[in-house]
Amino acid sequence: AQKITQTQPGMFVQEKEAVTLDCTYDTSDQSYGLFWYKQPSSGEMIFLIYQGSYDEQNATEGRYSLNFQKARKSANLVISASQLGDSAMYFCAMREGIGGSSYKLIFGSGTRLLVRP
Amino acid sequence: GAGVSQSPSNKVTEKGKDVELRCDPISGHTALYWYRQSLGQGLEFLIYFQGNSAPDKSGLPSDRFSAERTGGSVSTLTIQRTQQEDSAVYLCASSLDRGARQPQHFGDGTRLSIL
DSSP, X not given: OOEEEOOXXXXXXXXXXXXXXXXXEEOSOSSOEEEEEEEOTTOOOEEEEEEEXXXXXXXXXXXXXXXXXXXXXXXXXXXXXXXXXXXXEEEEEEEOOTTSSOOOEEEOOOEEEEEEO | OOOOEEEOSEEEEOTTOOEEEEXXXXXXXXEEEXXXXXTTOXXXXXXXXXXXXXXXXXXXXXXXXXEEESTTSOEEEEEOSOOGGGOEEEEEEEESSSOTTOOOEEOOOEEEXXX
């Protein structure tokens, strides 16, 4: 069974500082993909960043970067220079094996980030 | 361009009634997904449609839940004889295709409350 674990239910960060949100996963597949989504209080799910299991470099997308450690099965999200608008729930998700017949995402329980001014 | 559109945004109904939730995916997206999010929880996969292929219904919690996708575009999720545990936000997502790197783009969801 595949599983995503986010061990930090809530996090605080000071505005303009960097913050790391943890995500570990469990899979027996060799090919998989990892996603991070942001969910503000308004409820929409916003795609942030993607990391493929065979990608040689860590993904980056503006202020977002992914610290991918394959041997440890971790895919932590790093947000640099935090902004007040970064306050939201953050979900880590994994897509099942690339050769599978379904591409459903399996989500973690989320981390609520609060950016302090 | 327009994102994933879901309707209604909110639905309150009595236990035992049937409900229909609608999803209009991004134009040109062939893959469509339904998820459910209970209060304070992550998302739970329900069903997946890809083109004309048979849907993956492995996440549907009971036979009271069904979904269809007409003409490869709009999808309807139907819950029959609703129960209070069905109360949740139902989110629809679409992606360009089933490519591994394709992100799923979500609608704003339908908040369903069963009295």
